[in-house]
Amino acid sequence: MSPAPGLEAALTAFEDPAAKARDLLRLHRAWAHTHEVPAGARGVVARSWLRQTPEGDRHSSPISDAALASRRERSALLASVVPILKERLLPLAHEAGNELVISDDEGYPLWMFGPSPVRRRSDGLGFVEGARWREGDVGTNALGTAMEERRPVQIFGPEHAREDQHAWVCTSAPVTDRRARTPLGVVTLSGAFRTAHPHTLMLVTMAVREAVDTLAGEHDRDLRRVARASEAYAGSGRFVVVDRHGWVARAEGFGVGERVWVPGSLHAGSVWVPEIGQVRAEEIAGGWVLHEERSVATTVEVVRGPSARVVVRTGSGSDAATVEIPLSERHAEIVALLVEHPEGLDTGALMARLAGATTPVTIRAEMSRLRKRLGGLLESRPYRLTATAHPR
Incomplete structure (x- = not known):
C-alpha cells in the first residue's frame, strides 16, 4: 500500500x-x-x-x-x-x-x-x-x-x-x-x-x-430536522429553508443549490440574500425560512478600490438592513458600468467597454458568475440592475 x-x-x-x-x-x-x-x-x-x-x-x-x-x-x-x-x-x-x-x-x-x-x-x-x-x-x-x-x-x-x-x-x-x-x-x-x-x-x-x-x-440529520420544522409553511408561496450556515433544507419555488450565502448578522425581517434576492427572514428551530419579498425598497452602492464590494441596503427605519458582498475587480468594474447605464447593456456594449473582454463567450461567463453573487439584483437581455444604484 x-x-x-x-x-x-x-x-x-x-x-x-x-x-x-x-x-x-x-x-x-x-x-x-x-x-x-x-x-x-x-x-x-x-x-x-x-x-x-x-x-x-x-x-x-x-x-x-x-x-x-x-x-x-x-x-x-x-x-x-x-x-x-x-x-x-x-x-x-x-x-x-x-x-x-x-x-x-x-x-x-x-x-x-x-x-x-x-x-x-x-x-x-x-x-x-x-x-x-x-x-x-x-x-x-x-x-x-x-x-x-x-x-x-x-x-x-x-x-x-x-x-x-x-x-x-x-x-x-x-x-x-x-x-x-x-x-x-x-x-x-x-x-x-x-x-x-x-x-x-x-x-x-x-x-x-x-x-x-x-x-x-x-x-x-440536522437538515432533515430543520426541514420538518418548516412543514407549516408548505404552500405559503416561494421560500427557501436553510440552517444557520445557509445549507438548504427545503426550497419551494426557487431553484437553488445545496447552500446559499446568508449574512452572519441574519435577523428576522427584510434582508437581501445573494442567489435568492429580497426575502423576509423568519427564524425556526435550527434555521430560517426565507420568504420571497418584492415590496421592500432596495438600493445598491458599488465600492471600487483595494476591497471592491457591493453594499445592498434594504428597508428603512428599524427594519433597515445592510449586506456587503465582496467582488473581484472585474465584477466591480461591470457593476459600475451598469450603475452608469441604468437602462442596461447588452453583451456587445459590455464587450466594447471592458478592457480585455475578447469574446461574447467571455462576457457571458463573467455575467453568469456575477449573477450567482448578486442574485435578483441583476437581470439579462439587456444586463441591468433591478435596484436603485450609485457609485461611491
Missing part, C-alpha cells in the same frame, strides 16, 4: 530512517547557516522553512487549566469525533510507540493519548495539552504545517525547525467542518523517527476522513 495521490510521505518504505535523518540534517544545517532553503528539501518543507527564519529554538507555554477547559467546551463538534479517532488510531499509536494528539482550530492540543514513555518525551519538548504548536510558535512541525498547508503532512526528523524535535516523526491531517467550511482542528500521530512509515500518512488521513464523514452525516 502506498500513499494516495496528493499525499506525500516523508520517506518510502525502503529508506533507512537513520540514513535519511543524516541526509536531512545536512540540509537543515545549510538552512540554519545561510538562511536560504537548500535544493533537495521537499516542497512542503521548503515552503515551511521559507515562512520563518532559523533563529534558534522557540517554545510555547501552556494555557491555564480553565482556559483549556474552555477551549474543549467550544470545540464540541471536534470532541464528538474523538471516540472515532481514538478507536481508529490509538491501537496503532500504542503498537508503534506513538502518541495521538487532537488539537483545535488554533493549534492548541486539547487531547493527548498514548504510551507513557512517548508522553514523557513529548512533555520534555513542551508538546503538552494547551501549548499552542503553530509554525509561528515552534517552527516547522506536522501540526502547524498541516494548518498552514491545509492538507495532510508528514514531517520527519531534521525537517523539523527545532533541533530538539529532530528525533521525531509527526503525521498530521486537518479536520474540516462541512457546515461552516472551516477547520475544526488537526489530528496528529507522533513518535520516534525510527517508527516512521509512509502508511501512517494514509492511516491518519483515512481516520480523519471517517470523522469528517460522521460529522457530515450528523449535519444531514
Whole structure:
C-alpha cells in the first residue's frame, strides 16, 4: 500500500530512517547557516522553512487549566469525533510507540493519548495539552504545517525547525467542518523517527476522513430536522429553508443549490440574500425560512478600490438592513458600468467597454458568475440592475 495521490510521505518504505535523518540534517544545517532553503528539501518543507527564519529554538507555554477547559467546551463538534479517532488510531499509536494528539482550530492540543514513555518525551519538548504548536510558535512541525498547508503532512526528523524535535516523526491531517467550511482542528500521530512509515500518512488521513464523514452525516440529520420544522409553511408561496450556515433544507419555488450565502448578522425581517434576492427572514428551530419579498425598497452602492464590494441596503427605519458582498475587480468594474447605464447593456456594449473582454463567450461567463453573487439584483437581455444604484 502506498500513499494516495496528493499525499506525500516523508520517506518510502525502503529508506533507512537513520540514513535519511543524516541526509536531512545536512540540509537543515545549510538552512540554519545561510538562511536560504537548500535544493533537495521537499516542497512542503521548503515552503515551511521559507515562512520563518532559523533563529534558534522557540517554545510555547501552556494555557491555564480553565482556559483549556474552555477551549474543549467550544470545540464540541471536534470532541464528538474523538471516540472515532481514538478507536481508529490509538491501537496503532500504542503498537508503534506513538502518541495521538487532537488539537483545535488554533493549534492548541486539547487531547493527548498514548504510551507513557512517548508522553514523557513529548512533555520534555513542551508538546503538552494547551501549548499552542503553530509554525509561528515552534517552527516547522506536522501540526502547524498541516494548518498552514491545509492538507495532510508528514514531517520527519531534521525537517523539523527545532533541533530538539529532530528525533521525531509527526503525521498530521486537518479536520474540516462541512457546515461552516472551516477547520475544526488537526489530528496528529507522533513518535520516534525510527517508527516512521509512509502508511501512517494514509492511516491518519483515512481516520480523519471517517470523522469528517460522521460529522457530515450528523449535519444531514440536522437538515432533515430543520426541514420538518418548516412543514407549516408548505404552500405559503416561494421560500427557501436553510440552517444557520445557509445549507438548504427545503426550497419551494426557487431553484437553488445545496447552500446559499446568508449574512452572519441574519435577523428576522427584510434582508437581501445573494442567489435568492429580497426575502423576509423568519427564524425556526435550527434555521430560517426565507420568504420571497418584492415590496421592500432596495438600493445598491458599488465600492471600487483595494476591497471592491457591493453594499445592498434594504428597508428603512428599524427594519433597515445592510449586506456587503465582496467582488473581484472585474465584477466591480461591470457593476459600475451598469450603475452608469441604468437602462442596461447588452453583451456587445459590455464587450466594447471592458478592457480585455475578447469574446461574447467571455462576457457571458463573467455575467453568469456575477449573477450567482448578486442574485435578483441583476437581470439579462439587456444586463441591468433591478435596484436603485450609485457609485461611491
